[in-house]
Amino acid sequence: MNKLYNAGIIGTGSSIPDKILTNSDLEQIVDTTDEWIVSRTGIKERRIADSKVATSDLATEAAKKALEDANLKASDLDMILVATVTPDMHFPSTACLVQSNLGIEGCPAFDIEAACSGALYGLITASQFISTGVYKNILVIGAECLSKIVNWQDRNTCVLFGDGAGAFIVSRVDKGYGLLAHSMGADGNGSKLLKVEAGGSKRPASLETVEKGLHYLQMEGSEVFKFAVKIMAKASEEVIAKAKLSLDDIDFLIPHQANIRIIDASRRRLKLSKEKVYMNLMHYGNMSAASVPVALDEASRAGKIQKGDNIILVAFGGGLTWASTLLKWGK
Ligand code: ACO
Numbered sequence: 001m002n003k004l005y006n007a008g009i010i011g012t013g014s015s016i017p018d019k020i021l022t023n024s025d026l027e028q029i030v031d032t033t034d035e036w037i038v039s040r041t042g043i044k045e046r047r048i049a050d051s052k053v054a055t056s057d058l059a060t061e062a063a064k065k066a067l068e069d070a071n072l073k074a075s076d077l078d079m080i081l082v083a084t085v086t087p088d089m090h091f092p093s094t095a096c097l098v099q100s101n102l103g104i105e106g107c108p109a110f111d112i113e114a115a116c117s118g119a120l121y122g123l124i125t126a127s128q129f130i131s132t133g134v135y136k137n138i139l140v141i142g143a144e145c146l147s148k149i150v151n152w153q154d155r156n157t158c159v160l161f162g163d164g165a166g167a168f169i170v171s172r173v174d175k176g177y178g179l180l181a182h183s184m185g186a187d188g189n190g191s192k193l194l195k196v197e198a199g200g201s202k203r204p205a206s207l208e209t210v211e212k213g214l215h216y217l218q219m220e221g222s223e224v225f226k227f228a229v230k231i232m233a234k235a236s237e238e239v240i241a242k243a244k245l246s247l248d249d250i251d252f253l254i255p256h257q258a259n260i261r262i263i264d265a266s267r268r269r270l271k272l273s274k275e276k277v278y279m280n281l282m283h284y285g286n287m288s289a290a291s292v293p294v295a296l297d298e299a300s301r302a303g304k305i306q307k308g309d310n311i312i313l314v315a316f317g318g319g320l321t322w323a324s325t326l327l328k329w330g331k
Pocket of ligand 1: 031032033036037040041085115116155156157159194220221222223224225228258259286288316317318
């Protein structure tokens with residue numbers, strides 16, 4: 001690649017619904033216990049969007065905060081990418097809806113569907129346009145209203161997910177800063193492990209699909225778990241090697257927030273101390289594409305990451321997909 005500029009994150013923002021659903025609330029809905037959820041996942045509560053709130057609403061709020069953080073106006077944006085598995089509708093894209101909400105027009109806007117890896121797919125895609133000098137400022141958002149596609153009668157899945165949105169502005173940054181390396185991939189053979197089966201062209205919406213609950217998210221949790229533990233460590237090691245750094249050079253790891261056991265197992269494989277790994281899943285559950293950008297925004301605003309830190313962002317998700325980036329924080 002003809003790399004003219006360094007691409008990095010110059011602003012972050014997030015939007016989290018106010019309504020909290022605790023594990024004890026869930027005990028009233030399905031046959032589960034706070035003890036089971038905490039010990040198997042680490043999750044204590046999650047946020048649920050109001051019935052009138054759609055993914056584009058959360059995405060727009062996160063975007064406005066990221067623009068403010070970057071000292072930019074919406075009209076400064078050259079492209080908008082939204083990563084989501086819960087778009088407002090099949091089409092138009094949620095990115096186009098966000099563009100309209102921001103009061104701008106003209107710049108390209110499209111959605112990325114890579115499940116929980118989506119925001120990192122977006123960051124890596126955006127960085128290509130920045131590095132080659134094609135664009136200057138790109139808005140990348142990970143946004144989800146998973147509460148609207150989980151089956152609230154299925155204890156295997158409904159306890160795991162939450163709603164929220166996180167955004168970052170990807171722009172040119174000083175030499176030596178920004179994205180030092182990235183890695184991304186997919187294994188479509190695992191597509192059956194995590195899916196919403198109906199409502200697309202293979203099984204269009206019908207009375208039968210609705211009665212069978214095929215519009216809900218389905219997951220083979222233990223298979224996804226095994227894949228996740230392996231790929232989180234592998235994808236992190238790959239970016240360290242590509243950046244010609246060592247594990248000791250890593251200041252902070254921000255992993256996809258699916259399950260405390262997945263994060264702990266990956267952390268142990270990487271021999272990183274607990275202090276170097278960011279975790280907020282106890283408060284939000286798995287927000288799919290929103291997890292990593294929300295965690296990055298929180299870590300940045302809380303002063304947990306400093307200019308010059310080497311930060312790994314890593315995620316896995318339905319598809320199956322995975323992605324990781326190594327950033328030298330330049331904010
Ligand atoms: N409360 C009580 N019991 C439960 C619950 C619950 N909420 N959910 C499942 N169980 C039961 C199961 O029915 C099963 O019972 P059985 O043995 O009598 O059949 C038992 O608990 C064990 O189930 P397992 O699936 O073996 O539990 P496991 O330890 O694997 O944990 C979990 C399940 C938390 C889902 C785990 O596998 C996991 O986190 N997987 C990864 C999920 C993930 O990361 N997805 C990310 C991608 S999401 C995206 O891309 C949109």
